[in-house]
């Protein structure tokens with residue numbers, strides 16, 4: 541589903557990614573481990589189309605997307621400091637990407653409620669995001685990223701900054717959601733235990 545081949549990224553005179561290759565099968569969850577500054581976020585940003593590689597290719601499904609803009613790559617993202625749109629309801633947050641895709645209102649409403657159910661928050665459409673707990677907000681962010689049916693989901697240390705108990709609970713919950721949906725995902729983490737819990741396979745950036 542995802543095929544990163546010989547990707548290099550150079551910032552100034554520093555080579556951050558040096559001919560990195562990574563393949564992720566359909567429905568597979570891969571954990572990407574590596575020390576701080578090793579280029580994990582940069583690799584996700586290349587897959588997302590936010591950083592153009594200096595060389596190499598990115599394929600998603602059957603398509604070479606190396607030069608395709610982010611919004612046409614069918615990639616979902618969940619970041620560490622994920623911010624929901626504070627001025628939008630929970631439902632409008634989850635439906636945001638669908639609106640961008642110009643999905644008609646009725647279908648959008650159904651898709652939003654489907655994904656709020658998927659993340660265990662049925663009926664939360666009208667809630668104010670400011671009233672959500674940290675765990676609920678994170679699950680809304682996951683619903684928002686999954687609702688447009690991304691071909692690949694990229695998670696960049698999605699649980700960093702949460703207290704241990706919430707971290708451990710959400711780690712299990714989110715991994716179960718991704719499995720249920722059959723999502724193909726790359727999950728960046730510093731934490732080898734988190735990697736072992738959430739992923740089908742763990743890769744170390746230094747080995748790629």
Ligand SMILES: Nc1ncnc2c1ncn2[C@@H]1O[C@H](COP(=O)(O)OP(=O)(O)OP(=O)(O)O)[C@@H](O)[C@H]1O
Pocket residue numbers: 551552556574575576577578579580581582583
């Ligand atoms: N746009 C940029 N311009 C210049 N240097 C950058 C840019 N983005 C990242 N870097 C540098 O590239 C290196 C890799 O950064 P990256 O964020 O990919 O690492 P990481 O493995 O995700 O780190 P962490 O685990 O700390 O988040 C770092 O040295 C960083 O300072």
